[in-house]
Amino acid sequence: MLPLAAFAGEPLRAMDIAGLPTDAAFTPTFQFAEDIDPARAPEDVIASAGTLDFKPASSRIPQFSAWQSDVWLRFALKNSSSDVQSAKFALRFPYLQRTDLFEVHSDGSLHQSTAGSAVAVTGTGVAAAYPAYHLLVPPGESREYFVRVRSSSLIVLPVIIASEANFARRIALETLIWSLIIGAALSFAVYAGSMSFAAANGSFRIYICFALSVAIYILLSSGLVTAIFGMHLHFNFGRIVFFTQAMMMAFGTMFIMVFLGMEKQAPRLYRIFYAIAFISTLTAISAGLPSWIGRTSFYIATGAGPVILVAGLAIMASSGVAGARSALIAWLPCLLATVWIHLRMAGVTPYLPINLFLLPLAFAFMLAYLSAVLGGQARQAEFWSNSDAMTGLGNRRLLDRICELENRQTSERYSAAVAIDLDNFRLINETFGHTAGDAVLVSMAEKLRVHFGGRGDIFRTGGDEFLILGYHWQSRMDIITQANAFLQSAQAALQHEGNYISVGASIGIAFHDHRTGFAGMLRQADAELYHVKSSGRGVIRIADQRKRDRRRSEPVIFADNDDTEERVARMFGTSNRN
Numbered sequence: 001m002l003p004l005a006a007f008a009g010e011p012l013r014a015m016d017i018a019g020l021p022t023d024a025a026f027t028p029t030f031q032f033a034e035d036i037d038p039a040r041a042p043e044d045v046i047a048s049a050g051t052l053d054f055k056p057a058s059s060r061i062p063q064f065s066a067w068q069s070d071v072w073l074r075f076a077l078k079n080s081s082s083d084v085q086s087a088k089f090a091l092r093f094p095y096l097q098r099t100d101l102f103e104v105h106s107d108g109s110l111h112q113s114t115a116g117s118a119v120a121v122t123g124t125g126v127a128a129a130y131p132a133y134h135l136l137v138p139p140g141e142s143r144e145y146f147v148r149v150r151s152s153s154l155i156v157l158p159v160i161i162a163s164e165a166n167f168a169r170r171i172a173l174e175t176l177i178w179s180l181i182i183g184a185a186l187s188f189a190v191y192a193g194s195m196s197f198a199a200a201n202g203s204f205r206i207y208i209c210f211a212l213s214v215a216i217y218i219l220l221s222s223g224l225v226t227a228i229f230g231m232h233l234h235f236n237f238g239r240i241v242f243f244t245q246a247m248m249m250a251f252g253t254m255f256i257m258v259f260l261g262m263e264k265q266a267p268r269l270y271r272i273f274y275a276i277a278f279i280s281t282l283t284a285i286s287a288g289l290p291s292w293i294g295r296t297s298f299y300i301a302t303g304a305g306p307v308i309l310v311a312g313l314a315i316m317a318s319s320g321v322a323g324a325r326s327a328l329i330a331w332l333p334c335l336l337a338t339v340w341i342h343l344r345m346a347g348v349t350p351y352l353p354i355n356l357f358l359l360p361l362a363f364a365f366m367l368a369y370l371s372a373v374l375g376g377q378a379r380q381a382e383f384w385s386n387s388d389a390m391t392g393l394g395n396r397r398l399l400d401r402i403c404e405l406e407n408r409q410t411s412e413r414y415s416a417a418v419a420i421d422l423d424n425f426r427l428i429n430e431t432f433g434h435t436a437g438d439a440v441l442v443s444m445a446e447k448l449r450v451h452f453g454g455r456g457d458i459f460r461t462g463g464d465e466f467l468i469l470g471y472h473w474q475s476r477m478d479i480i481t482q483a484n485a486f487l488q489s490a491q492a493a494l495q496h497e498g499n500y501i502s503v504g505a506s507i508g509i510a511f512h513d514h515r516t517g518f519a520g521m522l523r524q525a526d527a528e529l530y531h532v533k534s535s536g537r538g539v540i541r542i543a544d545q546r547k548r549d550r551r552r553s554e555p556v557i558f559a560d561n562d563d564t565e566e567r568v569a570r571m572f573g574t575s576n577r578n
Contacts, residue, residue: 014142018081025162030075031056038070046146061351064155071155073147079137088167090132092158094223099131102146117226129223178222181360185215188367203259210251211367217244218360246283249301253277256327265321269312276305310335330369333362391445394459406518415512416470416479417525423504423537425464439496440503451486483507483540506532510543
């Protein structure tokens with residue numbers, strides 16, 4: 001059995017890795033010393049290890065706030081077998097900027113290796129998302145190891161020694177999880193970008209900056225950049241992590257301010273949110289400011305800032321500010337993750353493997369939720385820009401776009417055009433008022449949906465003018481039948497404010513002809529409607545391309561030798577040739 005913990009006052013013991021299973025990992029018995037002067041030579045520290053204050057770890061996952069000093073770890077391994085034994089030593093915390101592993105050989109010589117988020121991997125260092133080293137113990141020998149940890153942020157030391165197979169499996173699993181989170185964040189960022197180009201709302205522009213900063217923050221905080229470029233890394237990516245985290249907070253706050261219209265809706269909270277955005281910006285440029293300013297702004301932006309944001313959103317949501325509830329739901333997981341992390345820093349909550357993923361997962365959820373909300377608003381805005389506000393039918397703008405697309409490249413989606421104009425509609429407005437006219441238009445729109453819904457796209461093209469583009473799978477007789485049914489229902493009286501209002505309709509129908517194309521079909525339907533309006537109204541006129549092809553003259557209803565006229569006349573209940 002390998003020892004998993006050391007007791008106070010117990011000397012450093014060498015752990016035998018000869019019996020290490022092929023897929024095993026454990027926390028080694030180690031000692032640590034903190035507040036070591038960074039200027040002190042490593043050889044001096046190692047030589048004085050017996051007199052320095054190296055003590056057993058008091059917890060399974062120790063953590064330190066060593067801003068201006070080094071933290072040293074010390075452990076020993078031995079190999080009682082006759083074969084060379086290897087393992088991986090890892091500090092599973094990606095924010096460690098520099099770690100140095102010093103291996104003490106039997107002759108007293110030192111072998112130094114480096115790894116971390118701000119240095120290149122050297123020696124036995126392994127290019128991974130967090131500092132890791134390859135350990136090799138010859139048969140029958142012992143090795144003592146010292147690890148120096150330097151970081152300008154919180155130092156957390158989840159230390160493991162793993163077999164080669166276990167380490168490879170862990171790396172693959174963690175890379176998969178990070179890839180899924182980063183991929184989701186980038187997808188939502190791209191989606192936000194696509195929305196911002198189509199929307200005129202300024203909040204969309206700020207949101208894409210927020211989404212990109214979240215995606216970059218998750219990418220850098222995962223340590224995958226270190227794993228990819230670790231062999232040649234000579235730049236402190238930790239600073240970019242803090243920069244993106246601060247900008248993420250700044251853009252997120254500004255987005256809320258614009259999205260909710262806080263300057264008018266909540267002017268007092270607006271000033272508070274504005275201060276948070278300003279302080280977050282200070283954190284982003286803290287490298288050029290005194291250290292105490294950068295540190296203070298960082299704690300305010302990443303600690304108190306989310307709490308103030310969520311509290312302000314809760315106040316606005318309770319006051320009924322539009323959109324505040326959605327923003328509150330989006331930010332709440334980030335607040336919970338932040339509180340959990342700060343409680344862990346205070347030693348209240350335990351360190352769990354999921355701790356590394358809590359904040360990125362919370363921000364990914366935020367992007368997903370806000371993108372869904374904004375996407376719904378964008379789709380709703382697009383719908384109303386292409387729909388008639390009164391009837392909900394397609395408007396002239398949407399019809400023009402369809403005509404442009406069909407004329408550019410015919411899709412053969414439509415095979416018929418039905419042009420409709422209400423009879424004596426102006427008289428209704430003059431007699432009963434515009435509210436009655438609006439009621440008639442809404443009623444006619446509902447009747448058109450009843451008769452042509454699922455058979456074509458319906459548009460209101462003018463005051464009392466409508467157009468139906470029939471789908472290509474509808475037969476000509478079906479279009480004519482539905483047009484006649486609508487004509488009969490349109491003549492039914494409408495009751496409005498105690499008055500019975502009667503209105504009729506005139507209809508012109510044309511079918512698709514490959515010679516004239518889509519535009520010709522629309523012109524023909526309008527021409528048939530014009531003939532109806534000028535010769536009596538209240539009937540349907542149908543263009544006959546077959547007669548036109550034979551005579552090359554102005555279209556008439558049907559050819560004399562075509563029995564379709566008699567069938568339609570019987571259906572209409574009249575022998576009138578019109």
